[in-house]
Amino acid sequence: MVRDADGYQPNSLAGPLAVLQRHSGGAAPARMFVLSAPSGTGKDAVLAGLRRRNVGLHIAVACTTRQPRLNEVNGVDYHFVGREEFAEIRGSGEFLEDAVYAGHGYGTRLGPVREALSASRDVLLKIEVQGAATVRLKVPSVVLIFLAPASLEDLRERLECAAVERGVADPEDIERRLGEARRELACMPGYDYLVVNHMNRLEDTVRQIEAIILSERTRIGAVPIRV
Numbered sequence: 743m744v745r746d747a748d749g750y751q752p753n754s755l756a757g758p759l760a761v762l763q764r765h766s767g768g769a770a771p772a773r774m775f776v777l778s779a780p781s782g783t784g785k786d787a788v789l790a791g792l793r794r795r796n797v798g799l800h801i802a803v804a805c806t807t808r809q810p811r812l813n814e815v816n817g818v819d820y821h822f823v824g825r826e827e828f829a830e831i832r833g834s835g836e837f838l839e840d841a842v843y844a845g846h847g848y849g850t851r852l853g854p855v856r857e858a859l860s861a862s863r864d865v866l867l868k869i870e871v872q873g874a875a876t877v878r879l880k881v882p883s884v885v886l887i888f889l890a891p892a893s894l895e896d897l898r899e900r901l902e903c904a905a906v907e908r909g910v911a912d913p914e915d916i917e918r919r920l921g922e923a924r925r926e927l928a929c930m931p932g933y934d935y936l937v938v939n940h941m942n943r944l945e946d947t948v949r950q951i952e953a954i955i956l957s958e959r960t961r962i963g964a965v966p967i968r969v
């Protein structure tokens with residue numbers, strides 16, 4: 743048997759030591775996470791919770807052709823772009839993924855995602871199910887997290903409360919969103935994790951997602967993501 747000066751069998755520890763070095767040296771490859779949730783499930787509140795807990799993620803700001811809502815800030819909530827600009831970005835291959843949702847274009851620009859990954863920052867994309875499927879094809883190691891309401895009745899209640907808060911009562915809009923939610927829930931089996939956002943238990947939800955992120959960071963064998 744061949745041994746080195748310390749008596750170790752060369753090669754037998756080489757792989758594990760290299761992994762240990764990467765993990766303890768802080769140079770483990772950055773991870774990519776997707777968070778999808780039917781409209782009204784509370785995704786933005788969960789993301790605000792993750793920011794408060796300093797989970798240390800780059801949360802991608804998407805481009806959309808829809809109009810800004812009250813309190814939404816261009817460049818913070820979304821990059822609000824016209825349809826022509828969206829088509830140009832798409833045509834020049836600058837989107838990692840894009841999708842049409844409720845008649846509007848949504849897309850994640852590649853540049854900021856690449857920058858974050860090369861600075862060893864984990865990236866989180868809050869995107870709907872078609873976008874998630876595209877990302878899984880391009881980045882097989884992406885971790886897909888599905889955030890769901892406890893039931894469709896629970897979601898209806900959330901949507902009705904939100905409509906009252908906004909001062910708009912539009913039963914058709916609520917039915918449309920519930921229909922969309924059914925379609926999105928059908929995609930859940932393709933995800934890696936399911937987190938249920940129970941009413942009035944936001945902090946539990948945030949902690950569960952944080953736990954997923956932290957355990958994925960300790961996973962052995964992650965390879966650098968190239969997009």
Ligand code: 5GP
Pocket residue numbers: 778779780781804805808839840841843848849850868869870871872873874
């Ligand atoms: P909203 O218009 O309500 O902000 O978002 C509508 C849906 O589009 C949500 O499910 C949201 O997660 C998704 N979405 C937001 N940005 C993107 C994106 O860049 N790509 C994709 N595929 N979906 C997105």
